[in-house]
Amino acid sequence: MIRSITQQKPEEEVDRLLDGLGRVFIIGCGTCVTLTHTGGETEVKAMKESLTEKGKLVTGDMVLPVACDNLTKEALNEYGEQIDQSDVLLIMTCAFGVQTIASQLKKMVVPALDTLFIGKETAFGEFNEICTQCGTCILGETGGICPVTTCHKGLVNGPCGGTNNGKCEIDDEKDCAWTLIYNRLKELGRLDAMKKFQKPRNHQGEPSPGKWKSVSLRSSDGQKV
């Protein structure tokens, strides 16, 4: 399953964002941020204690089951009064949750987390970014490993000179995408795929911001409406 991977913002940054706002309502989420221990029950409780110690009045807190879900509206209604009493919502979910909540309530929101990437759990407690939704998939030529995402520089024609014992020049905890791809293609007897020159990428596969509509919502000529 893919997950939204987050990390808590530095305490000073949260303090700055909450400066002058005395009454805070805290919202966590029961899904990805619970898994990464960045915005589940435990972290919401710890945040509540920390803010109380700093003299804030926490008007209430809640952990939404799935903050990015459309049902979030109903869940928030249950805490209407406590939310109304607050000056600001401190949201300990990923940015999908923050934006979903912000669209439902007439309140300023402060994210307590930074959303790092959409990742896949590749080992227990370890998440890796494996797709950046670029809109021009080349996995068919790289043995199913994405260099656009997995290579720090997004190189599509092989490794840079910084590759070091199978690791990336920026971090020896990160694998060199092109060592992985090389090994996979070699195993499959398809190194010819790596030898093929890849022309410059189309960076406008879906010009940002992405938008998609189901076929039934499109106009008769198939265009987005």
Place this chain on the structure above:
Amino acid sequence: MVSAFKKALESGKFVVTSEVAPPKGTNLEKMGQHIELLKDKVDAMNVTDHQSSVMRFPSLGGALMVKEMGGEPILQMTCRDRNRLALEADLLFASSRGINNVLCLTGDSVIFGDHKEAKGVFDLDSSQLLGTIRKLEKGKDLGGNDLDGNVSFCAGAIVTPEANPLEPQLIKFEKKIEAGAEFIQTQAVYDLDNFKEFMDYAKQFPVKILVGIILLTSAPMARFMNKNVAGVNVPLELIDEMDTAPKGRKLDKGIEIAGRMIRRVREERMCDGVHIMAIGKEEVVPDIMDAAGLVG
């Protein structure tokens, strides 16, 4: 128009290149001194492009200065800071000013430099930049549009002969040649027996190879490179040799080692030339050449 550097590559002589680094700021005095010192001694001078992702006076400006002072520049271009429009435009400008040698590089991550929060561009990679040059020469830009006026370049790239693992690096090397690299300047080499093995493989390709030699200035500097620079392996014997050199004579020892290595490469006809990287000590490049028995 065939560049003087390209003529040197094709002449069959042992080609010597070195590099000059543009300053942090607009004081061009030191770079000017280095250019003056080297312009008649080496076949061409690489002008580095925000080396190690440290923002400096641009390589294009430095290359122009080399040209104006009567030297032969090799414009280093990385793909880190410019998208394809900017790279193509800079190539057009370079051509218009008679800067016709280009070394195409991917570029280090911005994380290593002094603007650590900058966006790394990498719209193109080094092999695609080589392909771009060949396309511009055919009168078209990457968008497929016609260009008014001709360009002609001697284009090159780099390879790391001691990369680990080596095979993916060699696939990229072959793609660079296929994309249009006419010359290759290697990452620093210290083990010439390993380099010979690399050359046994590389000789089959239609490309001129200049072995990269980085001047050692001290034992700690050598150890630092071993630890921090990918694909650079200074053997223990050389580190010991630097270590046992008397204090105040370390640089002389480094010059001696570099000279000795270049002499062997040349005498054994291992490759087509040498690229001397003195990293901040450009003023001793003539001494290295002397130690190597090269007539400047």
